[in-house]
Amino acid sequence: MKKILLGTVALAALSVSLPAFAADLPARAPAYTKAPAMMAPAYDWSGFYIGANGGGGWSHDCYTGSATLAPEGCHDASGGVIGGQIGYRWQMASLVFGVEAQGDWADLKGSNVSLVNAAITNQTKTDALGFFTGQIGYSFSNMLWYVKGGAAVADNTYTGLVNTTGLAQDQATQTRWGGVIGTGIEYGFAPNWSVALEYNHAFLGTDTINLTTPAGVLSRTDNISQGVDIVTARINYRFGGPVLAKY
DSSP: OHHHHHHHHHHHHHHHHHHHHHHHSOOOOOOOOOOOOOOOOBOOOOEEEEEEEEEEEEEEEEEEETTTOOEEEEEEEEEEEEEEEEEEEEEETTEEEEEEEEEEEEEEEEEEEOSSOTTEEEEEEEEEEEEEEEEEEEEETTEEEEEEEEEEEEEEEEEEEETTTOOEEEEEEEEEEEEEEEEEEEEEEETTEEEEEEEEEEEEEEEEEEEEOTTSOEEEEEEEEEEEEEEEEEEEEEOSOOOBOOO
């Protein structure tokens, strides 16, 4: 009984002394809080832009007699294109939407000997191309992949050349409208500058064309179909905001 009493007294004394000992200890230093890490900058594609482009094109053209429906053959008219574009984009999270107008001077030329009249060579020359499109794309920060579609227009000259002389037997000019689809990859190498590689295919359909002699007399009427492919390298300057840093 005596031992139990002494043990109880000793335990009570210890419980009284512990708080006093703890009060004499130095205050604990506050824990160090690390500043949040800065994430990589997010590239903003929003804003108006203007740019230049250049590359090559291929126009596939087929002639068929309108009255006889006799095929005169097809040819590819190829050459260079150079021009510019202007547009506007707005970005929602990783999705990028836009509208654009593009115009190019072209020198696409090709020909084939007529399968109906071997004395004549049918020649097609495309002098200009224009696209008016809407865009939708997906942004990987400063990398953008997009698709586009809309209206296309081409200025064409169709000529029947006499094989022996190389002179024009008949000719017609036309501004032809159709549709276009395309895709591109664009890379922003500075806050407001970007470069891109783009492909477009224009569906220009089949039109009935009246070819006339140099004196203005109707020579023949052909149904001429046309489709155009162009590949261009582009550079754009955007009038939008700067790169935004996110945390």
